[in-house]
Amino acid sequence: MKNNLVALIAGILFGLGLTISEMVDPARVIGFLDITGDWDPTLALVMASALLVTLPSFSFILRCHRPLCADKFSLPDKKNIDKPLIIGASLFGIGWGLGGFCPGPAITALVTLSPDVMLFVLAMLVGYYLVNFVNKYNVKK
Amino acid sequence: METNWLGGIAGGALIGLSAVLMLLFNGRITGVSGIVGSLLINQPLNERLWRAMFIIGLLFGAGIYIAIHGELNIHMQASRSLLILSGILVGIGTNLGSGCTSGHGVCGIARRSQRSITATLIFISIAMLTVFIKQKLGL
Numbered sequence: 001m002k003n004n005l006v007a008l009i010a011g012i013l014f015g016l017g018l019t020i021s022e023m024v025d026p027a028r029v030i031g032f033l034d035i036t037g038d039w040d041p042t043l044a045l046v047m048a049s050a051l052l053v054t055l056p057s058f059s060f061i062l063r064c065h066r067p068l069c070a071d072k073f074s075l076p077d078k079k080n081i082d083k084p085l086i087i088g089a090s091l092f093g094i095g096w097g098l099g100g101f102c103p104g105p106a107i108t109a110l111v112t113l114s115p116d117v118m119l120f121v122l123a124m125l126v127g128y129y130l131v132n133f134v135n136k137y138n139v140k141k
Numbered sequence: 142m143e144t145n146w147l148g149g150i151a152g153g154a155l156i157g158l159s160a161v162l163m164l165l166f167n168g169r170i171t172g173v174s175g176i177v178g179s180l181l182i183n184q185p186l187n188e189r190l191w192r193a194m195f196i197i198g199l200l201f202g203a204g205i206y207i208a209i210h211g212e213l214n215i216h217m218q219a220s221r222s223l224l225i226l227s228g229i230l231v232g233i234g235t236n237l238g239s240g241c242t243s244g245h246g247v248c249g250i251a252r253r254s255q256r257s258i259t260a261t262l263i264f265i266s267i268a269m270l271t272v273f274i275k276q277k278l279g280l
Contacts, residue, residue: 006166007191011198012205013159014171014243019206019213021152022145027216031142033272040142045149046156047246053157054251058164062252067168074168075252076239081259088238089245093264095230097271100218102242103235104173106228107196109215111203116217120228127232128178
């Protein structure tokens with residue numbers, strides 16, 4: 001129960017962070033990605049500021065025995081740089097550059113009830129599901 | 142657009158704080174693509190619940206911003222057909238590549254994960270290249 005409350009509070013902080021920094025606006029994101037034009041460094045500021053908080057805190061937290069409201073840390077177990085990582089990050093990069101939306105801002109921007117945002121999120125879920133579907137099929141084979 | 146110094150720094154700190162709370166209390170990585178995508182698979186209710194709560198929080202946070210600021214302005218940068226293609230690529234890419242800007246960019250780098258540092262460098266440079274080509278083609 002407690003960890004649901006933590007997730008809710010973390011979600012609120014994250015949503016506030018994305019809106020205050022205007023990262024929910026694809027124009028801000030494209031302004032950062034467009035290095036040939038009038039470059040907008042806001043996205044870099046957001047990442048740098050977030051990392052300034054997470055970098056020292058994470059190494060401290062991960063030295064603890066266990067998290068405060070769970071039995072163990074649930075961290076990704078993959079360590080090696082493999083083909084899916086490289087291909088996936090590249091496809092994500094193309095999609096991000098085309099629309100200026102990545103998952104967090106797109107979900108958050110749903111509050112505007114914009115049909116364009118809904119369309120993007122729907123397409124994103126379809127794409128995500130497609131990989132699950134192909135993986136399941138491959139395992140069955 | 143003029144650089145949003147204050148909003149960028151304050152917003153980034155809030156995002157960082159969110160990721161710290163999730164790791165400290167729940168032992169979880171705050172990766173939005175994974176949190177949303179995991180809701181598509183069959184899993185026990187308690188695994189679904191915290192993810193749903195996080196997403197409700199995202200929307201609630203944006204709601205608070207609108208209540209204070211009065212409005213939330215977004216400016217679409219692509220046509221509808223391009224948005225659909227973009228969404229599909231983001232969905233496939235973040236699933237295959239195990240993360241997005243939050244999971245790899247904010248949390249993974251903080252864990253000093255080689256995979257996340259590599260992924261972040263790749264998606265930022267490919268996205269910059271995509272914007273460059275898109276403009277050259279006049280799309």
